[in-house]
Amino acid sequence: MKISNYATDVARAVAFLSRIPMPQSAFAGFDGKLAHAARAFPLAGIIISLLPAVVFLVMLSLRADQLMSALAALAVQAALTGALHEDGLADCADGLGGGRDRDHSLAIMKDSRIGTYGAIALILSFALRAAALAAIAREAQPLAAALAIPAVACISRSALVWHWHRLPSAKSDGIAAAAGQPGEGAMQAALVSGCLMAALLLWPGLGLFPLVCGLLAAGMAVIAFTRFIRRKLAGHTGDTLGAAEQISGIAVFCALAMAL
Numbered sequence: 001m002k003i004s005n006y007a008t009d010v011a012r013a014v015a016f017l018s019r020i021p022m023p024q025s026a027f028a029g030f031d032g033k034l035a036h037a038a039r040a041f042p043l044a045g046i047i048i049s050l051l052p053a054v055v056f057l058v059m060l061s062l063r064a065d066q067l068m069s070a071l072a073a074l075a076v077q078a079a080l081t082g083a084l085h086e087d088g089l090a091d092c093a094d095g096l097g098g099g100r101d102r103d104h105s106l107a108i109m110k111d112s113r114i115g116t117y118g119a120i121a122l123i124l125s126f127a128l129r130a131a132a133l134a135a136i137a138r139e140a141q142p143l144a145a146a147l148a149i150p151a152v153a154c155i156s157r158s159a160l161v162w163h164w165h166r167l168p169s170a171k172s173d174g175i176a177a178a179a180g181q182p183g184e185g186a187m188q189a190a191l192v193s194g195c196l197m198a199a200l201l202l203w204p205g206l207g208l209f210p211l212v213c214g215l216l217a218a219g220m221a222v223i224a225f226t227r228f229i230r231r232k233l234a235g236h237t238g239d240t241l242g243a244a245e246q247i248s249g250i251a252v253f254c255a256l257a258m259a260l
Helices: 003-017 037-061 066-081 084-098 102-110 116-139 142-166 184-206 208-233 238-259
Strands: none
Touching (some): 037 066, 066 084, 066 116, 084 102, 084 238, 102 208, 142 184, 142 208, 142 238
16 A cells, blocks of 8 residues: 555545645546545544644643533534534434335435434434443543544544445435445455554543443444344435444443543
8 A cells, every 4th residue: 555545545535525625736637436445534534633633632722521522522623523423413414214115215305404313313423422432431531532532533534435335326426435345455455454544543542441431332333234234225325324423423422431
């Protein structure tokens, strides 16, 4: 793997997953396909989450309330990503909660308006992540707690790639279909690199047991969600990718908080 090629994949992944501007040179000859660049999603997740982690660390160091600090960090993260994954979670909840069948669910998910199921999903997502992050901050040192943010972002993006790889596209149009589908090599690279980078971020400050619990929680959550989507929609969409990231991220945060 050439370093220059991987750096290009990282830049493309960051641009796809966030609103952070990347050098135009990284997109020379780019056809919009992310099947290969998906291997860099875990590192892209870390890069995107660095600023939220810094915000969380600074607020904790100033002895701000842990829950308030967690909500501020999550707000910064949502701003950087353009709430990309939260939007997918809300649309997915509306479609799966209100759809009579597969086609009706996909039609609801395509509608940009947020319904009751989507609103509840967003509230629970922010509430569970913020509560878990605040609980981590109460049990760990500020730096260790702050590093949980990029670590979870790394793990959840790995889970997203696995979900993307395991299911065919549910429809011929849409963001996910246009971006292609990660191959076996890209998926394995994302999983291995995601686990290794998460270990480097979590193990020194939180310990081995929380790390193992977090990885297991992410795996079980994304496997269960993927099986559910296979049965309901017979394939992935851009919205299910966002939902997979959110659900696995919530699972990791809660597992870390409970294991400390």
